[in-house]
Amino acid sequence: MAEYNTDVLIIGTGPAGSATAALLSTYGIENMAVNRYRWLANTPRAHITNQRTMEVLRDLGRDVEDEAYLFAAHQELMGENVFCESLAGEEIGRMKSWGNHPLSKAEHLMASPTIMNDLPQTFMEPLLFKTACSRGTQARMSTQYLSHEQDADGVTSTCLDRLSGKEFTIRSKYLVGADGGNSLVAEQAGLPFEGKMGVGGSMNILFRADLSKHVAHRPSVLYWVMQPGADVGGIGMGLVRMVRPWNEWLIVWGYDINQPAPEVDEAMATDVARQLVGDPELEIELISANTWTVNNMYATHMQKERVFIMGDAAHRHPPSNGLGSNTSIQDSFNLAWKLAAVLKGQAGEALLDSYSVERAPVAKQIVTRANQSISEFGPIFEALGMGEGVDPEVMQQNLIARCDSTDEAEAQREAIRKAIAFKKYEFDAHGVEMNQRYKSDAIVTDGQPEPAFDRDQELHYHATTWPGARIPHCWVFDHDTGNKYSTLDLCGGGKFTVLTAIGGEAWEDAAKTVGDELGLDIAVHVIGPRRKYVDHTGDWARANEITDRGCVLVRPDQHVAWRSEGMAADPAGELRRILKSILAK
């Protein structure tokens, strides 16, 4: 007999584990989360928080979303991605990033009710964890997962209570491995991976110093310092990252992975900070220093029967594009409602198979993107004549050469401009963040061909109600109060939703009938004049790709499950067929 019982045991209380716990508790599912440490993230690590992640927080509640904004550095402070010799030294170039270019800003505003922001992991984790615990999650800190065994009815996990030194077991119906890049759950489950771990080494130096005079006039989260000969590990570049504007910073500095990881003491940290800031007198208050390895690995399958992996356990990659924590939280949004539906008896277990089918391609996509982004610094180095093996003095001369009035120098300046602008694939890749379209048995296509991306799909989000895509965001207005709501606000909350318009009322009756039969509470919104929600601007009518009598069926994770262009001959029959197929009933 196990000492503890729960429906879902979650290993890890990072962004993935805490988000899963928060969502499951919100859906009314019993769950337990364990963390081998006594508390949450002790360094700011993840920070770029994209719109899709903010939509998950918004779905957890406006209070959760608002608290994130309260602690975040606002999007406007994220924008001037700077490349320089040092913070005090010469600037080589910059690019507007993270939705701060006016054109990109417009696209962000049109894509989502939420705002991208910079929320360090030291704020994100406590927010998600608090949400989880206050809504019912049983959390057990200083508790280390050791192993698990699964059978036909559940999973028995063995854990170590690190305070007493005693081992104990937890019996759960499902086990979620959100235990990070060295996932023991993934290893024990024998899940398949592709790629390599430890392709590079980095050290983090977290410190306090007021650097306002160097940065406040060009606010950014990332200052890339290119100093010939100054690097460790061959990339010739250090990163000074804003943690709190403008007095808390994280320096990320490469080290040679083939050598032992360096010991970073106060003297070394101060030296590195002085060098990158370009101020030999700089005094810093060192908060912490640690090393980490750069990985290039993803799971090709994220489920073994009752065991699931998510977050860094499934996708391990460098911080480029700021995708790690974001994707981890988005994994949880995909899995949590499916677990809830199965545990509530609303769905058959086969629904759970769609998690890996939908999210493993995302794992591959983001690991590939993040590693590609590292190599795409290459053209900047080349343009600066800072290729590998070049003597620091020669590199310095090349830097100076770009200031000449020769044809070569003009060509070099052009090459630098182009190389920096090309980094939008890392620093302003809205499409990478928002364009996920799922293809699985938990989606029913309507026979229409998949809409092609009419612009670069990594850079630009393409709104569509094509089944599998996330429901497009449009503002609609409450008829009585005039308050505006996003179409995403009308969906989610753990429920399936039917969106229709005037003439589509038969879908409402159908949803009621089928919902009663399947034990589902299906939300229905008839959008139109004198209805509860009014599409005053016509944006929703333009975006929804159906007629007023048609409908869009949206899953609890705000992805379109199915759509019907017009009214069906037998709307209840259609909805029953679709939902039974999606829910594997």
Ligand code: FDA
């Ligand atoms: P995470 O590693 O955060 O959590 C794992 C959890 O499992 C922890 O609670 C741990 O204690 C626990 N655990 C592990 N083994 C256990 C065991 N055996 N028993 C019990 N508990 C166990 N991402 C992003 O989206 N935007 C960004 O801007 C950045 N920037 C960034 C900068 C830097 C410098 C780094 C190093 C990383 C980033 N990231 C990022 C990546 C981001 O930090 C990372 O992807 C997430 O923390 C992953 O979240 P998880 O919850 O999957 O794992």
